[in-house]
Amino acid sequence: xxxxxxxxxxxxxxxxxxxxxxxxxxxxxxxxxxxxxxxxxxxxxxxxxxxxxxxxxxxxxxxxxxxxxxxxxxxxxxxxxxxxxxxxxxxxxxxxxxxxxxxxxxxxxxxxxxxxxxxxxxxxxxxxxxxxxxxxxxxxxxxxxxxxxxxxxxxxxxxxxxxxxxxxxxxxxxxxxxxxxxxxxxxxxxxxxxxxxxxxxxx
Amino acid sequence: xxxxxxxxxxxxxxxxxxxxxxxxxxxxxxxxxxxxxxxxxxxxxxxxxxxxxxxxxxxxxxxxxxxxxxxxxxxxxxxxxxxxxxxxxxxxxxxxxxxxxxxxxxxxxxxxxxxxxxxxxxxxxxxxxxxxxxxxxxxxxxxxxxxxxxxxxxxxxxxxxxxxxxxxxxxxxxxxxxxxxxxxxxxxxxxxxxxxxxxxxxxxxxxxxxxxxxxxxxxxxxxxxxxxxxxxxxxxxxxxxxxxxxxxxxxxxxxxxxxxxxxxxxxxxxxxxxxxxxxxxxxxxxxxxxxxxxxxxxxxxxxxxxxxxxxxxxxxxxxxxxxxxxxxxxxxxxxxxxxxxxxxxxxxxxxxxxxxxxxxxxxxxxxxxxxxxxxxxxxxxxxxxxxxxxxxxxxxxxxxxxxxxxxxxxxxxxxxxxxxxxxxxxxxxxxxxxxxxxxxxxxxxxxxxxxxx
Numbered sequence: 150x151x152x153x154x155x156x157x158x159x160x161x162x163x164x165x166x167x168x169x170x171x172x173x174x175x176x177x178x179x180x181x182x183x184x185x186x187x188x189x190x191x192x193x194x195x196x197x198x199x200x201x202x203x204x205x206x207x208x209x210x211x212x213x214x215x216x217x218x219x220x221x222x223x224x225x226x227x228x229x230x231x232x233x234x235x236x237x238x239x240x241x242x243x244x245x246x247x248x249x250x251x252x253x254x255x256x257x258x259x260x261x262x263x264x265x266x267x268x269x270x271x272x273x274x275x276x277x278x279x280x281x282x283x284x285x286x287x288x289x290x291x292x293x294x295x296x297x298x299x300x301x302x303x304x305x306x307x308x309x310x311x312x313x314x315x316x317x318x319x320x321x322x323x324x325x326x327x328x329x330x331x332x333x334x335x336x337x338x339x340x341x342x343x344x345x346x347x348x349x350x351x352x
Numbered sequence: 353x354x355x356x357x358x359x360x361x362x363x364x365x366x367x368x369x370x371x372x373x374x375x376x377x378x379x380x381x382x383x384x385x386x387x388x389x390x391x392x393x394x395x396x397x398x399x400x401x402x403x404x405x406x407x408x409x410x411x412x413x414x415x416x417x418x419x420x421x422x423x424x425x426x427x428x429x430x431x432x433x434x435x436x437x438x439x440x441x442x443x444x445x446x447x448x449x450x451x452x453x454x455x456x457x458x459x460x461x462x463x464x465x466x467x468x469x470x471x472x473x474x475x476x477x478x479x480x481x482x483x484x485x486x487x488x489x490x491x492x493x494x495x496x497x498x499x500x501x502x503x504x505x506x507x508x509x510x511x512x513x514x515x516x517x518x519x520x521x522x523x524x525x526x527x528x529x530x531x532x533x534x535x536x537x538x539x540x541x542x543x544x545x546x547x548x549x550x551x552x553x554x555x556x557x558x559x560x561x562x563x564x565x566x567x568x569x570x571x572x573x574x575x576x577x578x579x580x581x582x583x584x585x586x587x588x589x590x591x592x593x594x595x596x597x598x599x600x601x602x603x604x605x606x607x608x609x610x611x612x613x614x615x616x617x618x619x620x621x622x623x624x625x626x627x628x629x630x631x632x633x634x635x636x637x638x639x640x641x642x643x644x645x646x647x648x649x650x651x652x653x654x655x656x657x658x659x660x661x662x663x664x665x666x667x668x669x670x671x672x673x674x675x676x677x678x679x680x681x682x683x684x685x686x687x688x689x690x691x692x693x694x695x696x697x698x699x700x701x702x703x704x705x706x707x708x709x710x711x712x713x714x715x716x717x718x719x720x721x722x723x724x725x726x727x728x729x730x731x732x733x734x735x736x737x738x739x740x741x742x743x744x745x746x747x748x749x750x751x752x753x754x755x756x757x758x759x760x761x762x763x764x765x766x767x768x769x770x771x772x773x774x775x776x777x778x779x780x781x782x783x784x785x786x787x788x789x790x791x792x793x794x795x796x797x798x799x800x801x802x803x804x805x
Contacts, residue, residue, distance in 0.1 A: 218614075236411065244651040251644075258376055279374045293400050
């Protein structure tokens with residue numbers, strides 16, 4: 150048997166083509182969720198769906214803004230000082246807000262090479278540790294985003310362009326997105342911890 | 353703590369965290385924050401989020417989601433199959449024409465969609481069954497599609513090149529143009545190999561037929577009437593016009609790269625609405641949500657990679673490594689070979705986006721000092737990373753192929769792909785020997801670059 154035939158298929162490779170086909174914006178509450186967390190888990194599904202809709206609107210809005218910027222500059226000879234920034238706000242906002250949904254479907258890719266080598270029980274512990282690590286990082290990031298947001302709000306910071314929109318707008322989107330992501334990870338940590346108690350071979 | 357120990361510690365912790373299976377984005381972010389907390393002034397932790405935001409809020413980087421949207425709009429409709437059918441009809445008469453048609457369809461689709469896996473699945477889902485039906489061996493069919501798909505990150509607009517332009521502070525327009533020459537060269541080489549290997553399989557099938565009387569479909573003749581050929585054009589031409597129109601907007605100086613992305617994605621949405629009737633919310637939602645999923649994942653890796661390299665450069669790790677490489681006093685080509693070898697090894701494990709952002713501060717200064725043109729190097733590095741998309745152990749395109757043709761053994765796919773990896777490395781050698789394959793077009797369109805040497 151050659152090396153090639155022993156290669157394990159990773160569950161979700163990167164890329165559009167590999168994204169769960171037709172999954173759309175629907176997701177399911179994991180059956181291993183502890184009972185006391187179920188209301189939160191169900192709420193997250195709803196919130197994530199709403200946020201994905203916002204993200205879609207923001208994506209199309211950014212495309213419209215940038216396309217209109219070409220038109221206004223070449224046909225109306227108007228200056229285009231706000232379009233780039235507005236598009237940045239839309240796209241940064243969409244990125245951060247949708248990160249929780251992507252995490253919910255485990256769409257943030259990692260190197261899974263080790264997982265196939267570990268025995269099942271050890272692997273469950275590994276997944277829990279990874280989730281806790283992600284939670285720690287994202288919670289820290291969310292906390293620092295909130296202090297940044299508070300600073301920008303209270304000092305009335307703006308960007309340095311001539312349009313000078315207030316900076317609290319993107320910071321608010323970033324903070325909200327990271328907070329949502331942290332809550333999502335918290336639920337997933339609880340699920341992973343709950344799985345440790347499952348008998349071998351159970352899913 | 354000496355630089356060497358710090359550098360080794362940083363590298364070891366990064367590897368450990370990455371191989372734990374933590375998502376790439378969060379691993380890079382947490383390693384960065386961890387080293388910040390231990391080795392950098394406490395105040396730097398307060399500006400982590402501001403750093404990430406400022407790096408990410410570049411409109412050039414944020415054109416990536418829009419390019420992905422353009423690709424998703426085209427990739428999630430029948431456009432791929434139609435493009436493929438047209439190519440097949442027009443090239444069916446040439447020996448090995450079906451394979452060549454697949455290569456060309458991949459190249460054109462890649463140039464429209466800008467994504468390697470999307471190209472593989474769009475063209476491959478029609479192309480692989482058709483090639484196998486016509487008697488091509490499964491490995492050969494899979495190899496053509498896997499390799500053809502990699503053209504997506506070389507031909508403009510390529511996400512990989514956008515990142516390289518940002519990381520290396522090179523002109524994106526120039527990089528896009530520099531990718532075209534080598535891209536065309538690769539298409540030609542792939543097509544030649546497709547024809548050569550077709551002849552080989554054809555002869556084998558013929559021998560088999562004469563010996564045993566086993567008629568392979570490879571021996572059947574096929575014919576398309578002129579009417580059939582022209583009937584396919586109306587569905588394909590608009591996309592080709594979109595492709596060239598967007599290029600003209602970019603290089604005619606009408607639009608910046610990000611505006612091109614916005615315009616291109618809107619036009620793609622408009623075209624699929626007109627040609628395929630995809631305009632209802634329930635048709636568009638899967639396209640938009642697929643875009644958001646992929647771009648969020650990518651932008652997180654990008655943002656956190658930037659944080660990671662910021663920490664690496666604040667702690668002088670990247671500078672010391674760059675100086676160390678310079679101090680090795682390797683000859684020019686040895687230096688290039690060593691760096692490309694490292695890129696290949698990293699390509700086993702990491703997506704191209706993080707390779708570029710993590711290594712640019714280390715590799716680019718020595719290359720610049722050795723007198724290499726960084727636009728040219730961007731193209732070479734892209735081709736090497738493309739090869740990484742199709743070689744084991746983690747070649748992404750292999751898994752995409754495995755998804756659309758689950759009955760082809762991974763071993764067959766890999767054997768079919770290896771000749772194409774060799775062709776890519778041959779292209780790297782050719783571009784090194786004749787740099788003008790890459791640089792002639794940007795010099796022609798945008799004027800020669802003022803060289804420091």
